[in-house]
Amino acid sequence: MTVVAIETDSLGTDVAQNRALPPSMVERMTLILDAFDAPSTRLTLEQVARTTHLPRSTAHRILDQLVRLQWLSHSSFGYALGARALNLGGTGGNHLELREATAAVLHELQLRTGMVAHLAILDGADVRYLDKVGGRFAAVVPSRVGGRAPAQCTALGKAMLAWLPAEQVEDRVMPTLGRQTSRTICDMVTLHRELGRIRDRNGLAFERGECFADISCVAAAIRGPEGPEAAISLVGDAHTALERVAPLVVVAARQVTQELYPMVRLRTAEPAWN
Structure with missing residues (x-):
């Protein structure tokens, strides 16, 4: 038996x-x-x-x-x-705490909007994606965890560059400044003007077809005591009404900032859209 x-x-x-x-x-x-x-x-x-x-x-x-x-x-x-x-895979860096702090807000953003939510950091002249949460549209968005995109033509990158001194922006971006689409910002004067508008909107960055022709994005930075630590974004197609979901991105970035860096004082004014 x-x-x-x-x-x-x-x-x-x-x-x-x-x-x-x-x-x-x-x-x-x-x-x-x-x-x-x-x-x-x-x-x-x-x-x-x-x-x-x-x-x-x-x-x-x-x-x-x-x-x-x-x-x-x-x-x-x-x-x-x-x-x-x-x-071991070369994608984690020292950002586990950041990924854990943003996991819930990224999922909440995706569930509320149906759009793709990203978490990224600045890495030289690029943004590097730490997380990507999305539904069916995620397969259309050409980003991947561990992947990169030029900072000057992504909402994620511009949201972080806006909080750096002008000379640091130029040191990072100028050597690799190039065109991705017909809408890409390709000169420093225009880029600095755009970063000023982002600061006037209390950190809210928009991107419509600058990195990929059929993709639009809205982002806001997670700010530490010494500058931008990361950024959160929502991505949709070229026709997405970004202004409708922008307040959610602002709240999400603010929530993570206050959790990780409670010593950082943030303005409470509502961002303008122009």
Whole structure:
């Protein structure tokens, strides 16, 4: 007679232990990490168990260990790749705290608007994307976590450049200033004028077809005590009424700024749209 060991998971479901499960802990951990197929992937416990075919209790135990070791992070929106995994892939830097602080607001922005929400930082003359949250339209938007775009022609980049001294803007942007589309700002005089308008709007930046012809975007910076730390944006097609969703972006950036940098004093005036 063959005896089959039975494990009962936390939902009361009997799971046969000999159901072709990977025999070692290392293999099971690898199976779970493989389920996170992109830096922006977020999965619930149930999704991890379903994807890996591991018992729920086993998946939960290993997930807890991976979180403690910083291979994964955990928030109310589920599990995501943690600092160690992101650093191995070259996309994480030291921005885990920033990604965790913005996760909820990015999801809320996407759910309320149906648009694609981004988190990005300045990296030289470029913006580098740390997170991307979107529905069906996300596949149309040519951005990816870890990817880059020229700062001077993206709303994300302009929202951050607006809070840098003019000489720093020129040091970053001037050596690589170039044209992406017919609407790209290609000279420093025009760019400085645009950054001044952004400051007059209390940090709200717009971009319509400057980086990609059929894409429009609105962004606001997350500001630390020494300048812009990152920016949040919403992206739609060329016909999107950005003014309608702009207040949501301002509130989101302000919320993260106050959470991470409570010492930063922000103006409370409503931004103008002109």
